[in-house]
Each structure stands twice: as structure tokens, then as C-alpha cells.
Amino acid sequence: MASNALPPIPPDIARTAGPLLIGYLINWGLFGVLSTQVYFYYLAFPQDMRRTKVLVYGIYLFEMAQTIMLTQTGFATFATGFGDLNAINHIGVIWFAVPIMDSLVAFVVQAFYAYRIAVLSRSMFMPAVILLFGFLQLGGGLATGYFGAKAIHFNDFLGKKTFISTALWNGGGAMCDIIIASSMTYFLSKSKTDWKPTKNIIQRLIRLIIETGTLTAAMAIVNLALSVLPGGPTYFQTTSSMLGKMYSNTMMVVLNSRARIGNVEAISTGTLSSEYMTQRTPVFRNMAFREDEENGPGPP
Template sequence: MTSFRYLAPPSLLPSSRLPRAMSASTAPPIPLDIAFITGPTMVGICLSWGLAGVMVVQIYNYFEAFPRDPPFVKALVYTLAALDAVQTAMVTADAFHWFVFGFGDMARLNDTFLNSWDVPVLDAIISLVVQAFYCWRIWYLRKSYVIPGAILLVALLQCGAGIATGVRAHQLGKISLIGTEVAQQTIWLVGGAIADVSIAGVLSWTLLHERNGSLASTRGLITRALRLIVETNALTASVAVIALILYWGVPSQPTLVVPPTAIMGKLYTNCLVAVFNSRSKRVDDKQSSHGMQSINLPLPRTPRFSARRSGSSPVSVDGLGGGGGGGGGRVHVVKQIELDNMGVDMGTRPESEADMTSEDIESRKH
């Protein structure tokens, strides 16, 4: 015979027998402004995942387009990709801690968990790596230690402040206490913005000077690189300024600063890899707005061959004549101008008038 057991509803059970999530003494009540707590956090997590997807595409494009890059450049790109992946995994763990395992538990929602490490600490380290690389490029272009050294000091300062912010947040253990980290977080965000603006300004001045003394065929390429550098550094600086405004302007809602700070590290990695991926543009003579130049010279009929000098551009000669006829031929010289990440060509710039286009020769005469 089947027996039935009566289960009293939770309202009739003594408090000692209530589950942990149902005990009023252990679970804080859900506040009326819950949207201001969970909303910005969820937006930051979604943006972080979106930029992670963009980073995957960028890394794939880099892997396909630049297999012969110097080892230190590859190491830089793949190190940033690894840090980006680690940050994405930690942000995902935070999301599960707050919204899955701790659903409806305000105590867990207020717990920093891994957020004190994956946002301020990793953001600060990633930004330092990117800013240090730009400082190296400034030194390479200007052959001076003063300006890049000063920018590097600011980058180190913001990195130290970011790490201090993470350590302090871990010690406090509560997201609601983010507003107490005034000095550390201010230095971190202001330092990052100053470094980014300085990098954009110095590189802009340097590349403008380089463009004025360059050949006509490379001016457009340098202009494109200049625009990209300014835009990417302005983007990261703007996000830091927005985070600072939210931090100081709305101190009663500390979670509003989560979206901009959650994506800062990924913006740095995506922007730098985007600059790398923009170096090489290949088009033929019908698309003169890009970085390929095509020169056709009439020649007697000759078999096809191709050759490449060390450090030079590919040259191909095509025999275009018919079967036994003595038709004419032409040599098709293709010169690819491949720019490095700062808009300076990597050794393919013409050095003699034999290698120049007529436009280059005229520009040099003037």
C-alpha cells in the first residue's frame, strides 16, 4: 500500500528548517533599485564577450596575413590574445557566480569574487603592455628617450594604481564599496587617459613630419596609418574618461563604472591588433587608392619567369605573344608597400629613380 507524506508549505516550517536561500536572516531583501545593480554589470559582461569575439577574428586575420612577422611581434600579439582569453574566462565565472549559482542572493551579487582581478588588474597589465609597445615605436621613430620615457613612466603609474585598485577591492570584498577606492581608481583612469592622449599626439606629430618628407606614393599610406593610430588611442582614452566621470559623478551607484572598465583591456588588445592588421593593402593598377603600384613596360616576347631579391618586391615577366609569332610582351612589376604598425614602410620604399614612379620623381624634384 502506498503511503503519502504530508509536506508543510514553507510558510508553516520553522525558520531552522528553511533552506539557506529562503531564510530571512541569511538572504538580504532585494532592493527597489536592483536594476541599477544588475543592469550595468550585465551590460559589461555582454560587451566583454562581444569584444572577445572580435578579438578571435582579429587574431585569425593576423595569423593568416602575417606569418613572417618578427618573433617579438608575434609574441606580443599572442600574449595579448592569451590575456584576453583569461579575462574572458574570469568574467564568465563572475557571471555564473552572480546570476546562476547566486541567483536572487544579494549577498553573492555584492561579492567581488574574481572581478577585483579580471577588471582592474588585467586591464592595467594589458594597457601597460600596449602603451609600452607604442613607447618603443616612438623611440624607434624619434631616436630619443625623453618623450617615450616620460610616457612609459605614466603607463607604469597607471598600471600600479590599477593593481592597487584590484588588491583593495579584493580586501574589501564588496562591490558596493568600490566608491571607497578614490585615490587608486582615479590615478588608474587618469593615468591611462594621459598616456593614450600623449601617444596619439606624439605619433601624430612624428608621422606628419615623416609624411611631409616622403614620396607621393607613400603619403596616402602614412595618412591612413596616422588616422588609425589617432582613432584607436582616442577611443581607449575616451572610455577611461567616461569611467572616471561615472565614478565621480554618480558615487551612489558604483556599478555604473563596470561597463567601461570591463571592456578597457579588450579595447587595447583589439585596437593594437587592428593597427597590425592594417599594414598591408594589395591592389592592382585599377585601384590606385591602395598600396600596390603596377607598372607595364613594352618588351620583346620572352618566356615567363619570376624572381625576388632579398628585401625587394616580386617581379614577374609574362610572355604574351602567340604560338610562333613574334608578338610583343610586357614586364609586370608589382611593388607592394607594406607598412609596419606605425605607418613606416618595412624596407620597400624606392631608393633610386629606377625604382620610382613618375609621380615620385616629380615630387622629389620639388
């Protein structure tokens, strides 16, 4: 009987188990936010282009798969493996569900913005730069996942090679997000129109893109900083579990910002792509997000 006894739980177990648990909980919370945003998109933009719908629903299913995988891992760690230090230290499918899936979602969102910038700028230079850093962060994420699969346990994961791959993953992502926010702000601010509803949409998009780009870039930088802390704690698992859903949620915020609740005619302009335009959405006629034309746009 004594040989089957589990080793005593160390007093600093929270340094390993705590970030994992918090990361799983926040991941579920962000998935709930994403579900609400996707449902709003489904109601508001039934006439969007098919490729945009494929992008939205494809990312949503991908994020759902990640949440299911992390839930299974959390159950194995804190339920069936309760009290077992090996279960807490075991990477399991996290090597795939976090760095690989997060970097794939980030790349898709970054490519989406690169396409929008190509439409706005009528040039391929900035989109090419964005895709370059996007591929850099994707390669870093794939490499981080590979090293995680080889390590098997968290205490064998952190090392020189992992630091390099994590730096490429998060550093490339942060740089890409900064370039996207700067480029979108510049090209949208060059859009000239005298019609106030269109100007309001442009101002709203600029504000949202700056906010969302800053948020995802800051999250990537924090994730990188936490992954190089001395002593090998798993604090980075909290931010890593959030990263992919931060990208998908920020993309949905920008897409849904086109909605003007009420029976509003479509706006036509030669500068903005039609996918950024407000559409007729009578289904929202009685909802409480009506925009005040005199005071500018309400909250996105």
C-alpha cells in the first residue's frame, strides 16, 4: 500500500497548477464572448461575402476544438489526476492546442488584415511585410509546439531552443500587430468623405483597430516575458491559453463594428471595401444600440 502512495504535494504547487487552471477558465470565458460575437455576426450580416462567412465560422469551429482539448486536459489534470504531480507537470495535448493552434489563428487573422490593407492601399508592399512577420510568428508557434511535444513535461520544456522559438512566435506576432494597426490607421485616415455616417464608420474603425492591435501586441509581449522568468514557472500558460481567442475576438469586434442597429441603408464609397460598409439590418430595429447621428457613433 505504501508503494502506491502519491508523493506529498509541495508548498509551491500553485506556481505550476495555478496558471494552468486560470488559463483554462479564461479560455472558456473568451470562448463565450466569441460565441456571442459570432451569433451577432450571423444575425447582422447574412449578405456578407461567402469567404468572409467561411473565415468567421471556420475560426469559430477551430476555437471550439481548442476549448474542448483544453477542457479534456484540465479534467485529466485536476480531476482524474488530482493530487498527482506528474499529471500537473504533464504537457499532454497542450503542445498542439496552445502554441500551434494559437499561432494558426493569429496567422489567419493577420492575413485577413493584410488583405484589407491591400484593398485600401492598392499596394502589396505593406501586406507583404505583414505576411512576412505573420509567417515568422507561425513558424515560431509551430516550433514551440514541436519542442513541447518532445519535452512531455513542463519542467523539461523551458530551455534555449524553446526561448528562441517563443521569441519568434510572440515577437513576430507583436511586430505584425503593430504594423497592422499603424497601416490600417494610416490608410483609413486618408479616406476622404463629406458624408457623416461614412466618416463615423471610419473613425470607429480607426479607434477599434488601434485598440485591438495594441491589445494583441501587448498580450504577445507579456506572454514572451512570462516564458523567460527564472525558476521555470508556468505563468506563461495563462497568457498562452488566451492568445488565440484574443485574435479571433478582436477580428470579430472589427467585423461587427459595421453594424448600425436599426433600418439603415447601405453606404457606398470608393475608398472603403464593401465588407466594411453598414448594411440594411431590419432585424435589429428594436434593439437598444441605435447610433446618434448628431453625437457620432455609439459604443461598438
